[in-house]
Amino acid sequence: MKVIIAEENSDAEQLIPPATPDNSGIGVNYVDAYIKPFNTETTDGLQISCKRKGLKITLSIGDKTGEAIMRRIDHGPDVRRILREALKSAAVEAGANLTVEEGAICLEL
Numbered sequence: 482m483k484v485i486i487a488e489e490n491s492d493a494e495q496l497i498p499p500a501t502p503d504n505s506g507i508g509v510n511y512v513d514a515y516i517k518p519f520n521t522e523t524t525d526g527l528q529i530s531c532k533r534k535g536l537k538i539t540l541s542i543g544d545k546t547g548e549a550i551m552r553r554i555d556h557g558p559d560v561r562r563i564l565r566e567a568l569k570s571a572a573v574e575a576g577a578n579l580t581v582e583e584g585a586i587c588l589e590l
Contacts, residue, residue: 482589483589486529488584489586491584496514497511498511507572508560511564512533519531519540528542529542529543537549537584538567538571540575542590543561547574555581572588
């Protein structure tokens with residue numbers, strides 16, 4: 482089952498360094514703005530939430546939780562790719578696949 486959880490946050494693009502420097506190397510301001518729309522509930526009543534603490538992303542889908550570390554050395558220096566790879570890893574750990582299609586963020590459960 483494929484569920485669209487949010488539209489990509491185009492306003493978050495303005496927070497990518499060097500436009501908004503944050504000295505983190507991974508664009509934490511961008512990450513926080515990008516994952517904010519993930520905190521939602523699907524039409525089926527499935528609760529989805531995502532949060533960042535330091536370099537760790539935690540994605541909860543219902544009662545399942547997945548965690549991943551944003552790795553600049555492995556996936557950098559593009560902060561978009563660093564975040565996307567961390568979100569994909571967290572989704573897999575939570576039992577889903579995360580994709581971005583035509584500006585929509587989808588979970589395949």
